[in-house]
Amino acid sequence: MGELQPKVVVIGGGTGLSVMLRGLKKQNLDLTAVVTVADDGGSSGKLRSELNMLPPGDIRNVLIALANTEPLLEKLLQHRFQQGEGLAGHSLGNLLIAAMQEITGDFVLAIKELSRVLAVKGQVLPATLQKVHLSAELTDGTIINGESNIPLAAQNRGIKRVFINPTDVKPLEDAILAIQQADAVVIGPGSLYTSVIPNLLVNGIKEEVLSTKAKKIYICNVMTQPGETDHYSAVDHVNAIEEHVGQKFIDYVIVNEGEISEEIKQQYRAENAIPVASDKQLLTQAGYRVVAESFVNYHTYLRHDAEKLSKSIIQILHHQI
Structure with a gap:
């Protein structure tokens, strides 16, 4: 008999999730990806x-x-x-x-x-089989409807919260089952308000994530995202997720502490994006287990290093971190 594969559920959407899964699929894991369906x-x-x-x-x-x-x-x-x-x-x-x-x-x-x-x-x-529309309340009280409109409208104003319509969507039963059986639930990386949080707003998914005994791991983005997370540090990302869920629930936070060259920073500054401050000390003081290393890979864009991320997740699963 072979060793049982640890069950890992990854929740999110967008490019960040895909990059990480390329690394995780090479590991001896039973994988489930629960993907956002708010894109319009x-x-x-x-x-x-x-x-x-x-x-x-x-x-x-x-x-x-x-x-x-x-x-x-x-x-x-x-x-x-x-x-x-x-x-x-x-x-x-x-x-x-x-x-x-x-x-x-x-x-x-x-x-x-x-x-x-x-x-x-x-x-x-998919997180749900129902048609979901994402809206955002900006910091000035304006309501923006439609996932694709939010980042543009939120530039220079910031997002206070996001919410879905209808509010009573039902989760996909298979997604609920996967979370119930998981050894680890991994949230992110990906666009905070338009890819990551929408899944946690689906009735049932949030509740299962809160009640599961699985290790809950959040992978923080490497760079800020214009219109979504301008000037956000790692603590701001974590706070935004937990405020939407209504309580503290994340066990581990994976943050990048790797050097990003001035040349790459300049490329991103032109797009109004800056590196996300890792906040290692603040997160540790707040009671999170923090995994801080160099997790970046650069080709034309900065991405997470999928191999290193998956190694850290495996170490968390096997109680090595």
Whole structure:
């Protein structure tokens, strides 16, 4: 008999989640990704309104991250059409998910079938099967509706809170089950208010995350995000999540303490983004277990080092941190 694989549930959306999952899929883990479905922009937004389906973009990125595919197939699935009436702007992966939903008549089944075709490690689940609209209350009291509108509208003003409509959405049962059985629940990395927090606003998911005995790990972003987390430090990220959930619940916070070169900082300053201060001491004093190392990788953009992140998660699972 082989050793039982630890069960890890990762909650989030966007690029940050996909990057981390590329590292985690190489580990001996039973993985479940619970993915946000609040996206309403770009190709996802069009398919959402035209085909009355859940937005497939974040799901697509996670499927590809966990798939055992050739680089060319990945390139094909991520390919975005540049021309063609009605086709321009859509990625092939999004259209595949839309087609599979039409064939199977069910979004979750469509993801399962595609997962089989792509040899995906673990399971990829939407947080809910209901259509969710994200809104934000800005610090000046303005209400902004629509996930894609929030970062732009919040620039120079800041976000006080986000909320979803309808407020009584039901969670996906498989997602609840996965959280109940988890050894670790990993939140983030990803856009704080538009990718990470929306999942925790779904009825049932928040409650399960709070009541599970699993280790709760938050992976803090490396850089601030214009319109969402301007001037935020690691403590601000943690506070925002816990304020939305209504109580302190995170056990571990993973922060980057690696040096970021002046050249890269300059590149990001042009986009109004700065490195997130790690706040190691403040977090430790507040009772969190802090894992602070160099977690950055740079190609054209700064990303988390997926290998190092997954090693830290494994160490937490095995009580080595």
